Amino acid sequence: MYSHHFLHNLYCTGNFDFRNIDISISMGEAPAFILDDFKKALPNGFDLKSNGCETTSTTIVVANKTYLIGGISTEVYPTVLGTTPKLGKGFSAVLLNEDRILIIKKGSTPDDFAWFLEVDTHHVRQQKKVLGTEVVAWSKGVRGNVKKPIVISGPSGVGKGTLISMLMEEFPSMFGFSVSHTTRAPRNMEQDGIHYHFTDKSVMEKEIKDGKFLEFASVHGNLYGTSVEAVEVVADDGKRCILDIDVQGARSVRASSLEAIFVFICPPSMDELEKRLRARGTETEEQVLKRLRNAEAEIEQGKSLGIFDHILYNDDLKECYKSLKKILGLDESTNAATETAPKWVDLPVDHSISKIDQKIIISSRTPELKKGSKDLIVLDLLSLKGGAPGRTRGLEIYAMNPFLDGLNGINKLS
Ligand SMILES: Nc1ncnc2c1ncn2[C@@H]1O[C@H](COP(=O)(O)OP(=O)(O)OP(=O)(O)O)[C@@H](O)[C@H]1O
């Protein structure tokens, strides 16, 4: 999912400010480039190269760099994270707050029209440090909100998996499990892709290097990690994501751009933990001993590091489950119904785009100006929220006719 793309190691010397660009592109994916030899690559200010079909691209200047979006190059620079949008009938781009570029795809489906190229967000800066390269990241705009993910940690055998299963069973349409990657061997009943993505160490290490993981840690002698995709898949399904990860992983997530609720589960005693671990019968004697040794340090850290918002004792399972539900705002009367999906708004294919304060105005070039037609689409930037890296959630958009909606419409824009 995270991919390197054709990126030029070129920086802009020109003094262009393409804040309102509107260019058509044909099929394929929309790569992103940084240009440093602007004139050489783009003699006309922005690229109008053709590769046999109607292929053009958009450039946009951010600080001292020019980003070419939708261009074609043979060089790879910098690292491009995230899922790259497929090209539609063209796109418009506008710079937001110097840290991300909003890209509106023409003629796309309503769930695929808004993308962001993050160029200097928290996530990008973090990944630059981790990867030691220049980084940009695609982030898909998603309408509506999903509640904060839940990170559940605790020593092996304390009952995390049991509690998570209970939640998923009672609220199947509300929660989704983040399927981790691990290098440990599958247990008897475990299925690849459901309980874990079972993988080789060398493959996982390469994917970690490529920035595919939100967090990873060596736990009880094996590598475990949460891929960005694992969290995205759940959130895109409109569900609240549950992560079952160790304390080191929780610490990394806490430091990441993923806003979550952190819950630590403690055993009533070490003896009881040992009993549960042995009764489960999934570990070798050597593994049981290792896990118990690690448990002491984990409990110590879980209680003291200040990572966790809530600490629960799993003595009586029913009581512990009740407390967990309370933390998650699920009282007795909560049912599993999901929020209603926001109403779609159809974007005019032939449009121009501009930014007024914190609003993006997408206007039809061929306004119908009749009752019922909505020629202006307004995207409220104040509604935007981070999600998992790779998603920008909360897009609030509405359609209006500036002439017929009169003052109401104008007021909305101010
Ligand atoms: N409150 C409880 N009282 C008694 N047994 C429990 C309780 N909670 C869970 N168990 C049992 O303890 C065992 C370990 O639970 P579980 O597999 O959910 O732990 P876990 O924290 O997910 O472990 P791991 O981190 O190794 O995956 C299971 O056999 C489960 O049925």
Ligand SMILES: Nc1nc2c(ncn2[C@@H]2O[C@H](COP(=O)(O)O)[C@@H](O)[C@H]2O)c(=O)[nH]1
């Ligand atoms: N940091 C992470 N820890 C993880 C992840 N997935 C699971 N875990 C933790 O590993 C231990 C052992 O799990 P087991 O399935 O082998 O018993 C347990 O504490 C899990 O919470 C992950 O993606 N990242």
